[in-house]
Every structure is written in structure tokens, then in C-alpha cells.
Amino acid sequence: MTNTHYDNDELTFLDEDGSRSDHVAPGKFWNVLVVDDDEELHTVTRLALSQVVINNRQLRFLHAYSASQARAILSQHGSQIALILLDVVLESEDAGLTVVKYLRETLQLEEPRIVLRTGQPGYAPEQTIITDYDINDYKTKTELTRSRLLTTVITSIRSYQHIVTINQSRLGLQKIIDASANLLEEHSIKAFCEGVVIQLSSLLGLEAEGLVCAKAGSLIDKDANTVYVLGAAGDFANLINQPVTRLNNAAIAENIQRCLRQKTHIFDDGFSVLYLNRAGFEAAVYVNLAHELSDTNKQLLEVFLSSIAIGYENVHLFQQLRNAAFRDWLTLLPNRNEFINLLEKPAAGDPLTKVVALIDISRFSDINDGLGQDAGNALLVSVATRLSSFFEAPVIKARISSDVFGLIGPAEKITPEQINSLFQSSFQALDHTIPLNVHIGFYEIAQQGDSGLDILKRTNIALNRAKKHHHDNFEYYAPEIEERTTWQLNMIRRLRNDFADRKLQLWFQPQIDLTSEQVVGVESLLRWPDEEGGFIPPTVFIPLAEYSGLIVDIGQWVVEESCRRIQSLNQGGYPGLRVAVNISMPQFRDRYFVQKIKQALTRFECPPAQLELEITESVVMDEPQIVIDALTSLKQFGVAIAIDDFGTGFSSMSYLQRLPLDRLKVDRSFVNDIQPGKSAVIAETIVSLGIKLGLCTIAEGVERPDQAEYMKQLGCMEAQGYLYAKPMPFDELTAYLESHTG
Incomplete structure (x- = not known):
């Protein structure tokens, strides 16, 4: 949010030549809704306040001439409105109060401030209505001279800023609490980092806009040595899980990387990059600043970062634990557990028919025994690399067991011809060039509904049949195969x-x-x-x-x-x-x-x-x-x-x-x-x-x-x-x- 220090120069006016006596943030306004059935009052209000700048923002006016028009505007823009100047008597004696009730009870919006205006003093609302509906002020139209109107507007917007700041702080804290309570959820890193940005912004009185960046490591399935956006808020939200080099602003990307290299905070004109470190887990938090930070705010940040670093360490450790449970340690591909989960969770845009394949490397144990386990591990990494480079998204790659890899993807991509073509040339493992033969089991998923474990079992049945073939190295699952296997197990x-x-x-x-x-x-x-x-x-x-x-x-x-x-x-x-x-x-x-x-x-x-x-x-x-x-x-x-x-x-x-x-x-x-x-x-x-x-x-x-x-x-x-x-x-x-x- 904007600066919450209001002691000096809260209210400024445009000079006659159009220049401003204080900096005005471009594209930033206080939205004021004027509700009155008198056209002249709209004009007078707009003229009286049009040149006003409050805390670096001008006022922008929205106009409604009836209670129904006001409700329509509020339903669409209510969350962006800072102040409502509302006539009590519109179509009826209490039409204005119905607008207030609609705002507070139906829309559940507590932040917009309300100033009631009336030309008929006898229609003043009861004290309970002022209290229950959180109405800032009640004035007769004759009382609201220009100076009093300005005073009312500035105090109302100040009140609005305080409420927004409190709510934003509550939102940031809730984000962090929720992320900490759900560390094993898929988006725990994203939620935690977004909470950090929002909470920092609340502490500094800024808009909730910023980035949390770190090397991928075990946090996301990306290149471990590249700096990525882990969480973001505001205009940066669409960059999550993207490398910082994708930022449109090269200066931001460079300062984030500089912060991580130098392992220190960076405070500069218009922005700050804060260094976060706990038990070797590092991150850089970028926030936009409209003003220089005071020493008090810097000390506050140090305390906050020390506290929040513990949460970051916990998120990092829990993410490592999740990776240990669902990620193959050698190839960094999904493991058997995650493969089963992926079989049960169709992705958006999945084709009607998907194919699952299990690829078994023939006589892999001989390679391990003859060349050593290091060579065997290097060979598995080489196979995983070739699979990943050949089968791009949306094909899912996984390592199911020691020498068995799994694929999930469209039927036109996961075929015997495609997979066999990958193994026509030898693989490099340390100093060894090793040709490989494989057996492949296939299973077609025509519709969702089967459990991942059942799908894996059926694909494995096809793989075992493929191993018994003398002419082909692959087999597609058919129901009669499972029936035969079931009969065999029963016998x-x-x-x-x-x-x-x-x-x-x-x-x-x-x-x-x-x-x-x-x-x-x-x-x-x-x-x-x-x-x-x-x-x-x-x-x-x-x-x-x-x-x-x-x-x-x-x-x-x-x-x-x-x-x-x-x-x-x-x-x-x-x-x-x-x-x-x-x-x-x-x-x-x-x-x-x-x-x-x-x-x-x-x-x-x-x-x-x-x-x-x-x-x-x-x-x-x-x-x-x-x-x-x-x-x-x-x-x-x-x-x-x-x-x-x-x-x-x-x-x-x-x-x-x-x-x-x-x-x-x-x-x-x-x-x-x-x-x-x-x-x-x-x-x-x-x-x-x-x-x-x-x-x-x-x-x-x-x-x-x-x-x-x-x-x-x-x-x-x-x-x-x-x-x-x-x-x-x-x-x-x-x-x-x-x-x-x-």
C-alpha cells in the first residue's frame, strides 16, 4: 500500500499551470463514489475536489443518481472504492440506507468509507444505524462547505487506508499461517512466498506487489542452479516458477541475483531486495518502494526477516521431505509413488486416450556387476536425460524402479516405434559407451476412473508378457491377459x-x-x-x-x-x-x-x-x-x-x-x-x-x-x-x- 505516514502534506493542490506541488503516482487514484439525485451536487463535488492530491494520489469520481445505480456500481467496483458520498433520500426516504445495507451485508465489504449527506435534517439516521453500518460521518448538505468537505474526505480516506493496511496485514499473516499449516500441499512454497510479499508490503505500507526468488534446488522441478520466482504478488503473480531472466525488467533480475551473490540486503531508489537466509537456504525478496526506508523500518524488517526465515527453512525442509517421498533421488524424475498419483490426476487438456508405458532395461544387473554401480547410475541418468529431451510436455517421465522407466502421454507420442528409436543408439556412462535393449509394456487409458495402482499393475502385466516374446519386445495390455493372470494367481x-x-x-x-x-x-x-x-x-x-x-x-x-x-x-x-x-x-x-x-x-x-x-x-x-x-x-x-x-x-x-x-x-x-x-x-x-x-x-x-x-x-x-x-x-x-x- 502507499505510505501510511500522514502527518505532513497529506493534502496538496495542482498549480494553475497543471504542475503538482508533490509527486503524483501515475495510474494510482482514490476512487470516490458520489450518489445523489441532484445533478448539480455531482458537479459541485467534482469541481471542489478535482485538483486534490492525497498521499500522492488524485481522486477519481464515479457517479450514481439512484440507489439502484449505486448498487450496480458497487457490485462491480465495490472493492476498489475508497469513499462513498451518499445522499440519504433518493427514490425513497431511506433509499440511501438500503445502499449502505447492500454494501455491508450483501457484498460484505468493510473497507469503503461512507459519508451520508442530506438536504433534509429531519431524515437523519438513528445512532444505531451509524454504528451498525460503520458510517464515518453524517452531514447536511449546507454544512459541507469546501473546506469541511476536504476535511471529511481526507479523514475518510485516512480511515480507509488504515483499514486496508490492517486487513492486508491480516491477509499476509493468514497466508503464512496457511502455508505453514499446509506445507505438504502442492503449492505450499508458492503460498508461503506470496504471504511473505504481502506481509512485507503491509509492514512498509506498500502495495502488495513483489517477488520471492531463489535457486530451484529441491523446491521446484527446475534446473537447480538457476534463480526462479518461487512466489509473487501483484503484477508479478504470473511469473511464479519462471526464471528471473523472464522478467521484463532486466534491472530487477540483476539486483535479485546480486543480492544472492553478495548475501546482503539492497536498498535503492524505488525498490529494495531483502536477503533471506536460514540454515543455508537462501532467498531474495524484491519489493517496490515509493520512498526511502527509515532506520526504524529497516530495524523492523530485520526482526521480521529473522522470524520469517524460520518458516522459510521449514518450508524448504518439508519440500525436501516431499521430494524424497515422490522424487527419484538419482534422475530427479517422479518416482513410483508420484507416478501412481499422476495416473490418478488427469491434467487439464489431457487427450481422450492416453497411453502408459513401462520400459525395462534388459540385463541391467549385468552392467552394474560388470562395470560397477557408478557406471550403472550414470547410465540411468543418461537414459533419463534422453527420455526427457525426446518426450517434451505433456508427456510425463518417471523412474519406477531400479531399471524401469515410465511414460504417460498422448497415444500418438507413446508408441513402440518412438520408444525403440530412442534405444537404437548407444548411451554414454562415464567412460563407457553401452548399447541397450529394452522390453516395453503398454496400457491405453480410454477413460479416467481406474486407480493409479490398477493402471500400473496392468501395464506391468503387459511388460511381463513382453519379456516372454521372442519376436517383439513390446506388448499392449488386453483384459484377457489380466484374466489369465488372475486365474493363475487363484490357482x-x-x-x-x-x-x-x-x-x-x-x-x-x-x-x-x-x-x-x-x-x-x-x-x-x-x-x-x-x-x-x-x-x-x-x-x-x-x-x-x-x-x-x-x-x-x-x-x-x-x-x-x-x-x-x-x-x-x-x-x-x-x-x-x-x-x-x-x-x-x-x-x-x-x-x-x-x-x-x-x-x-x-x-x-x-x-x-x-x-x-x-x-x-x-x-x-x-x-x-x-x-x-x-x-x-x-x-x-x-x-x-x-x-x-x-x-x-x-x-x-x-x-x-x-x-x-x-x-x-x-x-x-x-x-x-x-x-x-x-x-x-x-x-x-x-x-x-x-x-x-x-x-x-x-x-x-x-x-x-x-x-x-x-x-x-x-x-x-x-x-x-x-x-x-x-x-x-x-x-x-x-x-x-x-x-x-x-
Whole structure:
């Protein structure tokens, strides 16, 4: 606001030549509303006051000739009117008082001052009306000579200035209180800094116009070393979050930067730049000054700045805390939490269809392990920089996890072609030039409503599918993908519960000596009962068990249950029968796998040779050395080893020779090739290979006598299949053995 010292030269007049005896602020006026139904009174008032300058401002007149016209002007300009000269009697005896009531009660404006004028003394308002409606003065028109009118006007405007200053001070304090109470809100910095400007202006009796500037640092998402406008009031309000170089006034920008460089206040003609510092958090506060500050005001500013600096430190610290929660510390991009928030908050002007993308850097852990974490961090910064420079606003960029970046933007911008083009050239990380491959998951947001977490989950589902592709590196989310995933998770949950409740069953299929046609062993086969009296196929639940990691516990249970059945068979009069158990790759990865097998054999007092472990070629080829080492140890302990489904994979003969095998199982697909009058070349080759390696061979899936005879003629020693027996529970197995033992 303007200067609030009124002791000297409050009232001046224009000289006859038009010059002013005191400086008049250009574009600044005191607005005075004259309300009277007498045209002559309007003219007289205007002439009497037209040359008056009060505190560097002239008077500007607004005219109304009825109560209705006055209300219309007040509804539009009421907050800018300093004084109302109001006739009590207009259209009716109390029309003027209805204007007063409208101003105070309807518009809720307490700042404009009111002077009632009347040509009929008998219509004077009651004392309660003067008090209740905050009326400054009441005069008859004959009393208001020019000198008395001037006195009334100057005292009324002085009163108006005091009220405005008090209210402005209250507003500034409230801004700071609100900012302090809502430090975690999005605009806490802006609100706090705007409050600082308003409060300073109130203290100095200035217009609420100024700037608070500082280096961006952690306060806003800008270049940390550039000075930005953090908060502003008045004509500067539209510059918030803009660099000070955007100011139209180069002198203001230079003085703000000089204040921060010199770390001191700058008091100059027409302006001041105040230095704010607390715990290393610096800011410069620019305010317009119409006059030089007194020593008293400067001391007052020092006290105020010392107090307000604590609030600035708190704002800064809370902003850092917010950044820690919602900003990635390395790339300074939004993190996963903020990405989810942004998915839930559509920005103004968002396209009808937006696309979310998750970009996963392939084998990033290898880069970290091989080149070091510093190189890995530098690479992530390089990726973030390229994403930010390529995808400009409105595309949102974020770092979701260690090596996963996220994008949100219009469908025409967020495409596989656009993203893949970014990764065609290598990235620089310290002294290393590193090419990168990525997988990308996409999700189209056709309409708002879904939670950010659900959108992120669906995009991640698409990303996981993309990682399984061999031809493309991307996948768009489709509802059936989530349905499949949901089904998979439900099945895993059911499997886990049923396994814990011991609902899984172990069935057995006999294995026959082709020469003697006697039972020489059985294969353990896992069965999972469904809720309708049937069984869920192993081709369905075994992959689920492997995916969930439950296969290790289930596999160990199968081993222990098989050992228990071996013990039962030996004690029940069927000694020497071997029991074959399938072993998966996750079991081999268990560091205690070999130890657990030995413990199960010992616990049930089983001869190791009666337990046969079956592995597939794919298991061997997954991690050959782990498998070879484990099987060699178990073979030395006496356990038998068989390779299942032989010939269906891509075997390496070198690994085959290194495996401590006892038996080759000819896959059922090759046995099915046996037709009358035709040769089954692959089956012949496998049996021949087994004989040359000194291994027993067993044919799977034998269903017809001619298949059994053919395999026997090739030199195959054993068989299993529906020709002899289907898989059966253990109780049925003992009955079968009793009827088939000669």
C-alpha cells in the first residue's frame, strides 16, 4: 500500500499551470463514489475536489443518481472504492440506507468509507444505524462547505487506508499461517512466498506487489542452479516458477541475483531486495518502494526477516521431505509413488486416450556387476536425460524402479516405434559407451476412473508378457491377459492351500520287464483333485508350482512319500521294486537338495538303489553343471538315475556322457510312431544308443502288444503304459501287485 505516514502534506493542490506541488503516482487514484439525485451536487463535488492530491494520489469520481445505480456500481467496483458520498433520500426516504445495507451485508465489504449527506435534517439516521453500518460521518448538505468537505474526505480516506493496511496485514499473516499449516500441499512454497510479499508490503505500507526468488534446488522441478520466482504478488503473480531472466525488467533480475551473490540486503531508489537466509537456504525478496526506508523500518524488517526465515527453512525442509517421498533421488524424475498419483490426476487438456508405458532395461544387473554401480547410475541418468529431451510436455517421465522407466502421454507420442528409436543408439556412462535393449509394456487409458495402482499393475502385466516374446519386445495390455493372470494367481493360491491341507495325492504306474513280464518298478505320479471329483492335469499345475516356487516343497514331499511307499512295499512282501520320481530344475537349485534326498532314504530305511530320480533333457540343459554335480553325489550314494522323455529335447552328447545314468526312457511320441510293417527310426536309435552306453532302456506309453513286441525286438528291456496298467492309488497298486506276482 502507499505510505501510511500522514502527518505532513497529506493534502496538496495542482498549480494553475497543471504542475503538482508533490509527486503524483501515475495510474494510482482514490476512487470516490458520489450518489445523489441532484445533478448539480455531482458537479459541485467534482469541481471542489478535482485538483486534490492525497498521499500522492488524485481522486477519481464515479457517479450514481439512484440507489439502484449505486448498487450496480458497487457490485462491480465495490472493492476498489475508497469513499462513498451518499445522499440519504433518493427514490425513497431511506433509499440511501438500503445502499449502505447492500454494501455491508450483501457484498460484505468493510473497507469503503461512507459519508451520508442530506438536504433534509429531519431524515437523519438513528445512532444505531451509524454504528451498525460503520458510517464515518453524517452531514447536511449546507454544512459541507469546501473546506469541511476536504476535511471529511481526507479523514475518510485516512480511515480507509488504515483499514486496508490492517486487513492486508491480516491477509499476509493468514497466508503464512496457511502455508505453514499446509506445507505438504502442492503449492505450499508458492503460498508461503506470496504471504511473505504481502506481509512485507503491509509492514512498509506498500502495495502488495513483489517477488520471492531463489535457486530451484529441491523446491521446484527446475534446473537447480538457476534463480526462479518461487512466489509473487501483484503484477508479478504470473511469473511464479519462471526464471528471473523472464522478467521484463532486466534491472530487477540483476539486483535479485546480486543480492544472492553478495548475501546482503539492497536498498535503492524505488525498490529494495531483502536477503533471506536460514540454515543455508537462501532467498531474495524484491519489493517496490515509493520512498526511502527509515532506520526504524529497516530495524523492523530485520526482526521480521529473522522470524520469517524460520518458516522459510521449514518450508524448504518439508519440500525436501516431499521430494524424497515422490522424487527419484538419482534422475530427479517422479518416482513410483508420484507416478501412481499422476495416473490418478488427469491434467487439464489431457487427450481422450492416453497411453502408459513401462520400459525395462534388459540385463541391467549385468552392467552394474560388470562395470560397477557408478557406471550403472550414470547410465540411468543418461537414459533419463534422453527420455526427457525426446518426450517434451505433456508427456510425463518417471523412474519406477531400479531399471524401469515410465511414460504417460498422448497415444500418438507413446508408441513402440518412438520408444525403440530412442534405444537404437548407444548411451554414454562415464567412460563407457553401452548399447541397450529394452522390453516395453503398454496400457491405453480410454477413460479416467481406474486407480493409479490398477493402471500400473496392468501395464506391468503387459511388460511381463513382453519379456516372454521372442519376436517383439513390446506388448499392449488386453483384459484377457489380466484374466489369465488372475486365474493363475487363484490357482496358485488353491494349490498352496491344498498342499498345506495334504489334499495332493501320489499315484503309481507299474513298469514291466518285457522279457519276464514281471513288475520291476513303478513311477510316482502327482495328482491334484479338483472340486468336482476329477483331477487337474499335471500339465496345468506343474508349471504353476514351478512359477510360484512351490515345486521345491511339493517335490520334496513326493520324494519322502515315495520313500515311505518303498518301505511299505518292502515290508509288505514286494521287496526290490524301484520307485521313480521326477525332479525339476528348482529342486536342483536348492542348496540342500542332495542332503534332503539322503535324509529321506535314511529316515524310511530305504535301499538307495530302489529310489530312481528322473530328469528331463531340458533340466540338464538349463544349468548342466549343477545337475551333474548333484546327480554324481547321489549316484555315489547308490541312487538310480534315469533321463525321461529322451529324444524330445536338444541334447548335447558331451553332457549325456558325463551324467551318471542308469536308464533311458523312450518318449511315448516315438513309441506311437511304431506301426505294422514300418520302422520307428528314432526309437531304434535311442535303444541302440542306450545299449552302446550300457544303459537300460524303458519305453513309455505302450498301449498295444505290437508296440511292446517291436520294442522288445529292438533290445528295449522295460515298458510302461496302458497295455499293462494305468496310474493308480497305492492301495490299488498293492492289489495289482498281488494279482500280477507269479
